[in-house]
Amino acid sequence: MGEGVDSRFNSKLREAFGSTPFILTKFDKFMNWVRGSSMFMLQFGIACCSIEMMHTYAVKHDLDRFGAGVPRASPRQADVIIVPGTIVSKFTPRMKRVYDQMPEPKFVVGMGSCTISGGPFQEGYNVIKGAEEAIPVDIHVPGCPPRPEALVYGVAKLQERIANGESAPVTVKPYELEQFGDLDRDELVQHLADRIDEDDLVMRYNWADSP
Amino acid sequence: MSLEDPTSPEADPEPVGVTEDGLDYDALEDLLGDLAIGRESHINAEAFVVRPGDVEEALVTLRDEAGFDHCSCLTAQEYEDRFESIYHLRKYDEPTQEVGVVVPAARENPVSQSANGAFRTADWHEREAYDLVGVEYEDHPDLRRILLPETWQGHPLRQDYDQEQPQVVPLREHANPLKDDHRGIDNSDTMFLNIGPHHPATHGVLHLKAVLDGEVVADVDPDIGYLHRCEEQLCQQGNYRHQIMPYPDRWDYISAGILNEWCYARAAEDLADLEVPEYAQVLRTMSAEMCRIAAHMLAAGTFALDVYGDFTAIFMYAMQDREKMMNLLEDLTGQRLMFNYLRLGGVAWDLPEPREEFFEKTRDLLDDLPERLEEYHNLITSNEIFQMRCIDTGVLEPEAAKSYGATGPVARGSGIDYDLRRDDPYGYYPELDWDVITEDGCDNYARVLVRLQEVEESAKIIKQCVDLLEDWPEEERTIQSNVPRTLKPEPDTEIYRTVEAAKGELGIYIRSDGTSKPARFKIRSPCFSNLQTLPEMSEGEYIPDLIASLGSLDIVLGEVDR
Ligand code: SF4
Numbered sequence A: 001m002g003e004g005v006d007s008r009f010n011s012k013l014r015e016a017f018g019s020t021p022f023i024l025t026k027f028d029k030f031m032n033w034v035r036g037s038s039m040f041m042l043q044f045g046i047a048c049c050s051i052e053m054m055h056t057y058a059v060k061h062d063l064d065r066f067g068a069g070v071p072r073a074s075p076r077q078a079d080v081i082i083v084p085g086t087i088v089s090k091f092t093p094r095m096k097r098v099y100d101q102m103p104e105p106k107f108v109v110g111m112g113s114c115t116i117s118g119g120p121f122q123e124g125y126n127v128i129k130g131a132e133e134a135i136p137v138d139i140h141v142p143g144c145p146p147r148p149e150a151l152v153y154g155v156a157k158l159q160e161r162i163a164n165g166e167s168a169p170v171t172v173k174p175y176e177l178e179q180f181g182d183l184d185r186d187e188l189v190q191h192l193a194d195r196i197d198e199d200d201l202v203m204r205y206n207w208a209d210s211p
Numbered sequence B: 001m002s003l004e005d006p007t008s009p010e011a012d013p014e015p016v017g018v019t020e021d022g023l024d025y026d027a028l029e030d031l032l033g034d035l036a037i038g039r040e041s042h043i044n045a046e047a048f049v050v051r052p053g054d055v056e057e058a059l060v061t062l063r064d065e066a067g068f069d070h071c072s073c074l075t076a077q078e079y080e081d082r083f084e085s086i087y088h089l090r091k092y093d094e095p096t097q098e099v100g101v102v103v104p105a106a107r108e109n110p111v112s113q114s115a116n117g118a119f120r121t122a123d124w125h126e127r128e129a130y131d132l133v134g135v136e137y138e139d140h141p142d143l144r145r146i147l148l149p150e151t152w153q154g155h156p157l158r159q160d161y162d163q164e165q166p167q168v169v170p171l172r173e174h175a176n177p178l179k180d181d182h183r184g185i186d187n188s189d190t191m192f193l194n195i196g197p198h199h200p201a202t203h204g205v206l207h208l209k210a211v212l213d214g215e216v217v218a219d220v221d222p223d224i225g226y227l228h229r230c231e232e233q234l235c236q237q238g239n240y241r242h243q244i245m246p247y248p249d250r251w252d253y254i255s256a257g258i259l260n261e262w263c264y265a266r267a268a269e270d271l272a273d274l275e276v277p278e279y280a281q282v283l284r285t286m287s288a289e290m291c292r293i294a295a296h297m298l299a300a301g302t303f304a305l306d307v308y309g310d311f312t313a314i315f316m317y318a319m320q321d322r323e324k325m326m327n328l329l330e331d332l333t334g335q336r337l338m339f340n341y342l343r344l345g346g347v348a349w350d351l352p353e354p355r356e357e358f359f360e361k362t363r364d365l366l367d368d369l370p371e372r373l374e375e376y377h378n379l380i381t382s383n384e385i386f387q388m389r390c391i392d393t394g395v396l397e398p399e400a401a402k403s404y405g406a407t408g409p410v411a412r413g414s415g416i417d418y419d420l421r422r423d424d425p426y427g428y429y430p431e432l433d434w435d436v437i438t439e440d441g442c443d444n445y446a447r448v449l450v451r452l453q454e455v456e457e458s459a460k461i462i463k464q465c466v467d468l469l470e471d472w473p474e475e476e477r478t479i480q481s482n483v484p485r486t487l488k489p490e491p492d493t494e495i496y497r498t499v500e501a502a503k504g505e506l507g508i509y510i511r512s513d514g515t516s517k518p519a520r521f522k523i524r525s526p527c528f529s530n531l532q533t534l535p536e537m538s539e540g541e542y543i544p545d546l547i548a549s550l551g552s553l554d555i556v557l558g559e560v561d562r
Helices: A012-017 A027-037 A048-057 A092-101 A113-117 A148-163 A187-192 B025-035 B052-066 B122-132 B231-237 B257-272 B278-308 B313-333 B355-381 B384-390 B398-403 B408-412 B444-471 B526-531 B534-538 B543-553 B557-561
Strands: A040-042 A070-072 A080-084 A107-111 A139-141 A177-179 A201-205 B036-041 B046-050 B070-078 B082-090 B098-106 B111-113 B136-138 B167-171 B190-195 B207-213 B216-223 B494-501 B504-512 B518-524
Touching: A027 A148, A048 A080, A048 A107, A048 A148, A048 B313, A080 A092, A080 A148, A092 A177, A092 A201, A092 B167, A107 A113, A107 A148, A139 A148, A187 B167, B025 B036, B025 B046, B025 B052, B036 B098, B046 B052, B052 B082, B052 B098, B052 B111, B070 B122, B070 B494, B070 B504, B070 B518, B082 B504, B098 B111, B122 B136, B122 B526, B207 B543, B216 B534, B216 B543, B231 B518, B257 B278, B257 B494, B257 B504, B278 B313, B278 B355, B278 B384, B278 B444, B278 B543, B313 B355, B355 B384, B355 B444, B384 B444, B384 B543, B398 B408, B408 B444, B408 B504, B408 B526, B444 B543, B504 B526, B518 B526, B526 B543, B526 B557, B534 B543
Parallel strands: A040 A070, A040 A080, A080 A107, A107 A139, B046 B098, B111 B136
Antiparallel strands: A177 A201, A201 B167, B036 B046, B070 B082, B082 B098, B190 B207, B207 B216, B494 B504, B504 B518
């Protein structure tokens, strides 16, 4: 100790610093750089797009080269969620719950047309017209499905945004989890009152107002 | 079933209605006697009309006396004056022998008897019909919604359904295993466990409600519908000629696109009486088998992932082989995953130029394949740990498999020799030399073996197709027949057609009403029926075996939920 670092830890970068191994930067900037350069992705598959997402993680495209390729099975260990697929009414509350379980700061990549607008299924009676109806989305990657290259580009763009300290504003979304008892007592709520408990969490879909 | 087995049903007297050249429907009508109150002609088969109260008796009669042991599908639909449920029956031994059982039900308050007593697969099919169309099935053991949330209002495939009405969907706090009330009612030692809908081992968004007794699964109830994308509604909104074909790609999205497209193509072509040029049939056969290889590769890779529990070499190898296959398919179709390559009456375009290059690439891949498969066998099937996990776990007896309507590698892994490419021939398959693979193990191991060997057979088929295509005279390379710009099949024609997709028997029922769009479009998904066997395979087994069984079923939720 005191003699500088163990020579085995040396690198080109370390040599470049020479005898003054100090850098001066803003803490926030440094943190954002770190955040963007080492992202843990949530292992989260929904529909067709998740097949291309798997290809992005696997050989050939290898998202890990960009510091963003270690899928975590638990939302509590992840800081980026790629939403790869069509979101339907039964799944939205679960997706929102998974998103809520991720620690801050967290980021969302919407993969595919389905997460933008419902994609080819937009007119379906059961399909949510885009992930942004329920959670904030930082980057949209269009395509049906987007090629792995496109997803890599989307993730790289996200890293760029994170390094710049930007993220999507977390605002109230049209579809939120609420307690059943807090809903306006309209006809539908009255009708369901004996089947859902007051303190059950529910999501109410007002399809008529959907884009 | 093998003929050597003395207890096999083949020992029974000859089933009613079978003649030299197929089925004698008059004999079947006689067999049903008073049960049949009418008769309809569908393009694929004749159908008998049965009173709502006689369903079970009619089905049991057809099953036991006439040998219709496979309830392939149930279609429910609404007419101006009535509701109707159609049971599509066929035989495992001879799938070209089909018969429909049509059950009308009253316009107000449609009720008909459940077919559960005859076929166990009716359970889920009837729940789906209840959920989407709103026909009630009397004596059904558990008639609740299956695809839509339990609190959904209305039945979406009814004509008067209002898509704009608001809905409330609960996120029921799943029973918490740490609470003291986790014990069963009788204070037994069971524990409730949720697996999914977000879980790495469920291959998508499947939710399993499991009850454990120690480490043993006491009860498991698959809860589906987390990817119900209204495929039937959307197909009913599209016109035959162009707007439907992109959707089949998205049912079984594990690269099996062309196999699915073929199902729609086959149904619609037979409905509208379209020819397909021979050259196009070869192209279809080749590309479909490429899809099958890619799909089975993913099945093998993710199964290893489930059993070994990590992103190990096998998964990466499988993905690597898939990449190669997808490159070929991309050269051919222009897309990596959602090919949209088939057209009614043929295919979208010919092989990419220069043709020689495509042939060379394909041959290179096929030449490497035996060595790659060897490697899979070294890494997977001959691995001792793998064998311990898979041999004699997840056992599915052939009789149970048939009752649940299991098909594809799941049925063939239980020794059921059933492959529609051979038994209900279409495309160019009858001209080619290949074998149907079956294994008698009935366990997780057998199902994996079937898939790996099927890859070899598919490679054989592709090789023969490539040879054929190479020598095909240039002036005869017709890729599409003449198809009218708008297709309007005769009103009130009905058809049910199936193909052998990657996961099994994929079927489509179409009823036309004389317009350019189908009046009813029903999808029979192989995974939907296959998944139904999960409780049969895993109850009484250890929970890790449940995961292995689920993996070996190789379901894809896009197709289960549609
Ligand atoms: S965007 Fe296309 S590929 Fe992706 S999930 Fe939606 S339908 Fe599937």
